[in-house]
Amino acid sequence: MTDEITHHLTDALLMAYSAGTLPEAFNLAVATHVSMCDACRAAVESYDAVGGALLAEDGDAETARMGDDALSAALTRIREAPVEDAVPAAGDVPAPLAGYIGGSLSEVKWRPVGMGVRQAVLATSSEATARLLYIPAGAAMPDHGHKGLELTLVLRGAFFDAAARFGPGDVEVATEADQHTPIADIGEDCICLAVTDAPLRFRRWLPRLAQPFLGI
């Protein structure tokens, strides 16, 4: 599955995901793509290593004294419930997305938006919007408020945009400057996770997109 992904997230987005500074809707798109893409998962985990190195810094690492009973309180809680299991991977979508749609694509409550296209807006924090789009085979994707940054991650089927084809796991990263009209592949209906930020908030959390960071 992961070998076929050719359109990836930018290093800037992966690093911001690792640092934990993205809006929830973008975290959802990154986590879903990373679940499908080993290359981006490895990149995220390497950015996590920077966070770990900072936490492990000797000498000038910042520490804050814990209360005297903190350890015993932690041990008490551990004895009450010692083990937390991994979240099992969901059936038809990666686990992070499954938590937002009631388990599987069959649970999604679609609303028509015209020309056979349907959408479902997912509940996230208001800084950015995440929605599922269902585009019939061969149909064009509707204009969905393309201001600021937009990520479009393919879950089912495929779409074409300009000369490029985006299949399952591929993500298109588009900025305001990009003029684009994705069209679903004729072979199969296309389901995408599309994330857009609220226009006025954009520059505050990710000023320079596609900037290579930290020599990666």
Place this chain on the structure above:
Amino acid sequence: MKAAPARADWIGHVIRIRDARDEAAFAEIFAHFAPRVKAFLMRSGGDPAIAEECAQEVMVTLWRKAHLFDPSRASVATWIFTIARNKRIDVLRRQRRPEPDDLTWGPEAEPDQADVVALQQESAQLGEAIARLPEKQRELIRQAYFGEMTHNEIAEATGLPLGTIKSRIRLALERLRHAMK
């Protein structure tokens, strides 16, 4: 107070917690990391009481998820950082934190020891590289990870040896996917 064990020893602590529910190992790892996690959460805007509570929860999560830790993909410090970061988003920003699907080694497929040693060495090299940066650049990286600032200036801090770690993790992921088939 005992000196902190060498970095690689923390893996032994997590394994003792996982396999033997070793409370002494937990006490040592708690003494070392809980104050760092609390400082991290305070720097991100948490008040001291909330940061203390969350730091405790982070360490409890370490115990409860010890069986999910994969030392061929992360150092113990990195793993604790990810737990603390997620706790920060949950509690301080009151948002859910979507995380990728868990990929975990089954009981019969422990990670390759050579991969573990190499990843830990590369993590140590990353720490040394950060320590060698000029203080201004190091502080920028800290702000990006600990302080909710934007990332526009981080590009200045180039040259960290992240490429080798990324390759190592990718190799571990490929082996893991292969083992799960």
